[in-house]
Amino acid sequence: MNYISTRGNGGRVTAAGAIKQGLAKDGGLFMPESIPSLAPNELRELSLLSYPKRAARILSKFLTDYTYEELLADCSEAYGESRFPGGAAPITAVGGALRILELWHGPTAAFKDMALQIMPRLFVRALRKTDEKRTALILVATSGDTGKAALEGYKDVDGVRMAVFYPVDGVSRVQKLQMATQEGNNVDVFAVRGNFDDAQNGVKKIFSDPEAARLLDEKGYFFSSANSINWGRLVPQIVYYVSAYCDLLSDGDIDDGEKVDICVPTGNFGNIFAAYIAKQMGLPVGKLVCASNANNVLTDFLRTGTYDRNRLFHTTMSPSMDILISSNLERLLYLVCGSEETAKYMNELAKTGKYTVSDQVRERIAADFCGYCCDESNTAATIKEIYEGFNYLSDTHSAVAINCAEAYLADCSDTAARRIIVASTASPYKFASSVYTALTAKEAPEGTEALYALTELTSVEITPPLAGLDKRTVRFTRVIDKEEMLGVVGEITD
Numbered sequence: 001m002n003y004i005s006t007r008g009n010g011g012r013v014t015a016a017g018a019i020k021q022g023l024a025k026d027g028g029l030f031m032p033e034s035i036p037s038l039a040p041n042e043l044r045e046l047s048l049l050s051y052p053k054r055a056a057r058i059l060s061k062f063l064t065d066y067t068y069e070e071l072l073a074d075c076s077e078a079y080g081e082s083r084f085p086g087g088a089a090p091i092t093a094v095g096g097a098l099r100i101l102e103l104w105h106g107p108t109a110a111f112k113d114m115a116l117q118i119m120p121r122l123f124v125r126a127l128r129k130t131d132e133k134r135t136a137l138i139l140v141a142t143s144g145d146t147g148k149a150a151l152e153g154y155k156d157v158d159g160v161r162m163a164v165f166y167p168v169d170g171v172s173r174v175q176k177l178q179m180a181t182q183e184g185n186n187v188d189v190f191a192v193r194g195n196f197d198d199a200q201n202g203v204k205k206i207f208s209d210p211e212a213a214r215l216l217d218e219k220g221y222f223f224s225s226a227n228s229i230n231w232g233r234l235v236p237q238i239v240y241y242v243s244a245y246c247d248l249l250s251d252g253d254i255d256d257g258e259k260v261d262i263c264v265p266t267g268n269f270g271n272i273f274a275a276y277i278a279k280q281m282g283l284p285v286g287k288l289v290c291a292s293n294a295n296n297v298l299t300d301f302l303r304t305g306t307y308d309r310n311r312l313f314h315t316t317m318s319p320s321m322d323i324l325i326s327s328n329l330e331r332l333l334y335l336v337c338g339s340e341e342t343a344k345y346m347n348e349l350a351k352t353g354k355y356t357v358s359d360q361v362r363e364r365i366a367a368d369f370c371g372y373c374c375d376e377s378n379t380a381a382t383i384k385e386i387y388e389g390f391n392y393l394s395d396t397h398s399a400v401a402i403n404c405a406e407a408y409l410a411d412c413s414d415t416a417a418r419r420i421i422v423a424s425t426a427s428p429y430k431f432a433s434s435v436y437t438a439l440t441a442k443e444a445p446e447g448t449e450a451l452y453a454l455t456e457l458t459s460v461e462i463t464p465p466l467a468g469l470d471k472r473t474v475r476f477t478r479v480i481d482k483e484e485m486l487g488v489v490g491e492i493t494d
């Protein structure tokens with residue numbers, strides 16, 4: 001199976017080519033030429049298998065230039081007991097309809113691990129399959145979760161060097177400590193004076209600097225990225241929706257062919273788009289509920305057909321969803337209306353910050369998706385209600401989704417009997433102070449003390465990768481100006 005650009009002029013590459021290249025040459029995103037399907041009995045068959053085997057089966061439908069044996073070896077390492085103790089994507093019933101799919105049992109306690117544990121393995125194979133002799137220099141700008149998950153995934157991977165840049169005052173204390181104490185001989189972490197946009201623009205500038213690319217090439221390196229528009233990050237996310245359905249089947253919670261709804265706390269539209277692909281493959285899914293926080297640009301888009309990023313940016317307690325441009329929405333537009341119309345909308349977005357899709361496109365999207373949003377006080381109230389009502393401790397992002405799922409269920413009484421899978425994207429301990437405050441209406445203690453306060457309050461165990469964080473050795477303390485970013489890239493490749 002080959003991959004083409006959402007904007008129609010990016011050529012045709014293999015899966016390995018798409019994973020190595022990241023972005024298509026015309027600025028579009030890579031998509032498979034067709035969507036493979038699940039065979040009639042396949043869900044029953046898959047439900048008998050382990051998560052790594054389910055993953056290898058699904059991935060092999062999309063990554064046809066990788067052998068099943070290669071994929072199984074990679075999936076077994078990525079999703080095995082040592083990295084995901086107790087299972088990669090467990091599902092828990094909360095009340096009559098909610099089924100919480102916990103995606104944060106990996107090494108960094110956020111759902112980004114589901115993709116970033118497997119992607120480095122796919123990436124290294126892609127370098128071999130495309131006969132690449134140089135070392136990949138992966139630059140990451142992060143507002144928190146992606147940086148740590150990428151560091152953990154790529155540490156000590158042969159043929160890869162990595163530098164992560166985060167805004168010095170733009171990440172939580174836990175996130176900062178997670179990155180500063182990172183192990184591995186091929187990684188570096190820098191705090192940048194400025195906000196996330198400064199770090200991101202700095203990385204983009206280096207990527208598009210031909211002189212930098214030339215100098216790097218002389219030293220035997222080439223630039224690459226690990227961000228969420230890479231197909232190698234998206235395809236592993238399809239797996240856990242199929243897997244969750246299989247688990248509900250084998251638990252006897254649903255019958256063969258029974259539809260479930262899916263609700264996803266959304267930022268860049270990657271996670272929910274993966275659920276849409278699972279539906280396109282034939283997974284029995286009803287509606288996809290797109291949950292947003294106060295930055296509700298997607299809610300407005302799904303309800304009106306107008307995408308407009310010209311609005312106030314809110315800093316919320318669910319920072320990984322504080323996004324005004326959801327890059328992966330481009331992939332949905334491409335599937336719904338083709339590359340020509342998609343390129344037109346993306347041009348308008350770049351020029352004016354907004355676009356309006358045709359009525360026909362809006363209706364086709366509305367057949368699969370609906371949008372809900374949840375403000376700060378309702379997020380906090382949901383954390384408290386779900387804890388007091390069901391003894392379930394939720395992080396801030398997952399609470400947005402739980403709130404939106406409940407609002408959706410209240411709006412459609414005809415689907416009352418239906419199960420709704422809610423993607424839970426981070427451990428409550430990753431955002432311990434906000435969760436503590438939501439439960440107690442009190443200010444949380446400083447820094448990592450909030451973790452201890454929360455476990456004392458709830459008796460829920462601190463998620464293992466976050467326990468003892470304050471006792472680990474700090475390796476990275478350097479703070480730089482954004483003008484120094486290119487310089488440090490030179491330094492680390494000398």
Ligand SMILES: *Cc1c(COP(=O)(O)O)cnc(C)c1O
Nearest residue numbers: 266267268269270271320425426
């Ligand atoms: C990245 C992230 C999200 C948003 O996921 P998208 O794929 O960007 O929509 C939601 N919650 C958490 C905790 C995240 O880290």
